[in-house]
Amino acid sequence: MRVVIAEDNVLLSSGLELLLNSRGFEVVTIAVDAAGFLTAVKTHRPDVTIVDVRLPPTFRDEGVRAAVQARRDHPGLPVLVLSQYVEHEYAGRLLADARGGIGYLLKDRVSRVAEFTDALRRVADGGTAMDPEVIAQLLTHGDPVDTLTPREREVLALMAEGHSNATIAQRLLITDNAVHKHIGNVFLKLGLSAADSGHRRVRAVLAYLRSRGGTALPQ
Structure with missing residues (x-):
């Protein structure tokens, strides 16, 4: 075989x-x-x-x-x-x-x-x-946001607030590389492929807001 x-x-x-x-x-x-x-x-x-x-x-x-x-x-x-x-x-x-x-x-x-x-x-x-x-x-896979780990949720929440990777790293007291890795996992779990290019960040945030019942970006 x-x-x-x-x-x-x-x-x-x-x-x-x-x-x-x-x-x-x-x-x-x-x-x-x-x-x-x-x-x-x-x-x-x-x-x-x-x-x-x-x-x-x-x-x-x-x-x-x-x-x-x-x-x-x-x-x-x-x-x-x-x-x-x-x-x-x-x-x-x-x-x-x-x-x-x-x-x-x-x-x-x-x-x-x-x-x-x-x-x-x-x-x-x-x-x-x-x-x-x-x-x-x-x-059990419904809302893909539900599959994120607590840390990935924290990173996505800060992304939704408009923070850069560097700021997210400072706020969570982790390295820039760790932030990059978490964001990559978020994209993967939300089904956002590399073909989405720069739009993946926006789509990830929209998915997060939908999961919270929101319709607009936080102020």
Whole structure:
């Protein structure tokens, strides 16, 4: 059973390769970014793929978006998402595809090798393999603002007040890099892709105001 892996973490991808090759799979290539993954799928036509949600260059949702694109280009392509995160928008798109061959497992919750390889085979055979935590988050996912952590909510609230990243850092006593990371997570969880460019900040603020029942920016 031929496998293409999309994972930029060298230690993890090498470990997966050794593990799978010892369990009857053949890892034909490992891609480190979305473009490489799409090229590998087109070139090798694998029996199943393993994809991380976050890949270079922005480490937001490139991997799962590439998985959706690969399924569009190659209908029925088996995809097992293996990640630390539940990406609601594109995970929902994958699961909405009734053709099967879809899995979504959380890295930290994979406790046994046999369970993982069984899940991979099930996906390759056109079935599904879903972590219960992923299902729970998708089922309870309503207002995307509700998925933000308390710190991400604080950052978004200060964004809504019109503060710059530097001011947010000063107010929360955190670094500029930390603010940038939190804002990136806010954009990701609100489904605001890089294609939105400078408008993402405005759209994030509007989403925050809507969640609070507001219709205008704070004074």
